[in-house]
Amino acid sequence: MSYDVIILGGGPAGLTAGIYASRARLSTLLVEKAFPGGQLTMCENVENFPGYLGGPGMKLAETMREQAERFGMESRIAEVERVDLLGVEKVLYTADKEEIRGKTVILSLGAKPKRLGVPGEREFIGRGVSYCAVCDGAFFKDKRLAVVGGGDTAVEDSVFLTRYASSVHIVHRRDKFRAQRIIQERALANPVITVCWNSVVREIGGTDKVEHVILEDVFTRDQTLLSVDGVFILIGAEPNTKMVDGQVKLDEMGYILTDEHMRTNVPGVFAAGDVRHKPLRQIITACADGAVAAAAAEKYIEGSL
Ligand code: NAP
Numbered sequence: 001m002s003y004d005v006i007i008l009g010g011g012p013a014g015l016t017a018g019i020y021a022s023r024a025r026l027s028t029l030l031v032e033k034a035f036p037g038g039q040l041t042m043c044e045n046v047e048n049f050p051g052y053l054g055g056p057g058m059k060l061a062e063t064m065r066e067q068a069e070r071f072g073m074e075s076r077i078a079e080v081e082r083v084d085l086l087g088v089e090k091v092l093y094t095a096d097k098e099e100i101r102g103k104t105v106i107l108s109l110g111a112k113p114k115r116l117g118v119p120g121e122r123e124f125i126g127r128g129v130s131y132c133a134v135c136d137g138a139f140f141k142d143k144r145l146a147v148v149g150g151g152d153t154a155v156e157d158s159v160f161l162t163r164y165a166s167s168v169h170i171v172h173r174r175d176k177f178r179a180q181r182i183i184q185e186r187a188l189a190n191p192v193i194t195v196c197w198n199s200v201v202r203e204i205g206g207t208d209k210v211e212h213v214i215l216e217d218v219f220t221r222d223q224t225l226l227s228v229d230g231v232f233i234l235i236g237a238e239p240n241t242k243m244v245d246g247q248v249k250l251d252e253m254g255y256i257l258t259d260e261h262m263r264t265n266v267p268g269v270f271a272a273g274d275v276r277h278k279p280l281r282q283i284i285t286a287c288a289d290g291a292v293a294a295a296a297a298e299k300y301i302e303g304s305l
Contacts, residue, residue: 019067083105
C-alpha cells in the first residue's frame, strides 16, 4: 500500500500534521521510533500553549496523538534507517527490513540536545551528566548541580531543578541570558540559584560519578573548581537531518530549508517543526508548521500546488 502522507517523527509538528492530514481524509501514517511527543515529553510544565493552562508536555502529546487517531491516522513504532525521497513514490526503509511507501512525506524529525564536547562529558553520561532536567532532576535530591547554558531551557530548568537540588550554579558564557525576561526573573529571584557569568566548563571530573567541574573565566582564563554532583548541559539542540542530507536542501546549521508552504526542494517532501530553518522553535510554531505542511501535501496530491 502507498499512503497519501507519511509523517516521519511524532513531535508536535508531526502529530498536528497527522490531525490535519487524516481529517482531510488522506491515508496517513505517522512513523516514530519511540512513543510520540518528541522533545515535548521532556517538558515538565507547558504554560505558553494557547488554550492549555499548564501541565506536563507528555499529556499534551498524548492528547494530540489521540486526536489524530480519532480522525484515522495510523501510527507505527519503527526505526527508519534510510529514505528515498527523490522518486515520485517516496520510500522509507526500516531496521526490520520493511519498506513504507507514500505519495508525500512530511519530515518532522525534530532536534536532539547539543553536546559540550569537553573531557568527562561522555564518560559521565548517566553518572551525573544529563541533557534533560525533567527526566533526571529527581535523581539529584539535596545535591549540588551545575547547569550549562543561558537560553530558555537552561534558565527555566534551573528553577525546576531547585525542587530537588540544594544548590544550582548556572554557568553561562556571556554576561546576559538569552532566555525570555519572565524566565530570567524567576531564576534570578531564586535563592538556590547562583549564576557564573562569562564562564565555560572546561572539564567534568570525578571517579565513579561526577564530583566537580572546572570552570574557566572567558576573559581572564582563570580556572576554578566547582564541586557538584551533577551537570545538566542545556545548550540547545541540533536537527536530526543526517538521514535526509543529500536529498533535501539544508542550511549551514543542518536545518531543512522550506518555503512558506513547508515545501522542501524535493517535490512531495515537506518539513515541519524544529527540524526546519525558522526563527522561533516553540510547540505552537511546530504545530502551525504541521498544519501548513499537511494542507500543502493535500494540494500536492490533488495537483494544485
Ligand atoms: P537556545 O535558545 O539555542 O540557547 C542555547 C544556550 O546555550 C544559549 O544561551 C547559548 O549561549 C548557550 N550555548 C550554546 N552552545 C554553547 C556551548 N558550546 N557552550 C556554552 N554555552 C552554549 O536553546 P534552548 O534554550 O534549548 O531553547 C531552544 C528553543 O526552545 C528556543 O527557541 C527557546 O525559546 C525554546 N524554549 C522555550 C521555552 C518556553 O517558552 N518556556 C522553554 C524552553 C525552550 P549564547 O546565548 O551565548 O548563544
